[in-house]
Amino acid sequence: MTDTSLYERLGGETRIRELATTIFDKHTQNATIRNRYTNTDRDDVIRLVTEFICNGTGGPQAYSGRDMLTTHRGMNISEEEFVAVVDDIVEALDEHGVGQREKEELLMISWSLKPEIVRV
Template structure:
């Protein structure tokens, strides 16, 4: 019998969409990064983040957004901003009762994207 993948352990698309909404709201209220979200379309960002997480954790959804390097090139995102994003993700995971193993796996995925996000 196959063990559930991270997508399944996170609760599937509906739960990941809820998580993406919480993450967006935290980013919007985080003084370190809120300026990056001033003109963002909340629903579109949540849709893309949901697709990205679902696809990257073993779900069947396709990701329709741009790759991370293209998305972040020229934004000059600092290390401090990157850490603020990770902090928001951790808080959202905690609020949604995500288990320690799943938090660690999702944070490892997020951390692995750093070279495609910071100072590119």
């Protein structure tokens, strides 16, 4: 085992921003969820997702967005949509060559957020 943070193992802010960009682009092409991204500011969403992942994986960045519950309240996100988001994340992680351990850690984080996202 290593004491290296997930943030460092993911390659730091630059690599995480690349990952966030791929995730956003996949979401906008995913028929199940793309309507959720209509009229969104691509750069702003990518910035917030980058901050969120960096902060949540041990990076020094502050997250300037709203908490997950506040962000998703009233959106009535379905289980199917949540799974579509996670599937896009898995595809992006694979495309970026993220290691299995890191992938599992990020997926555990994603699934832990489900109660703050689905049907709230």
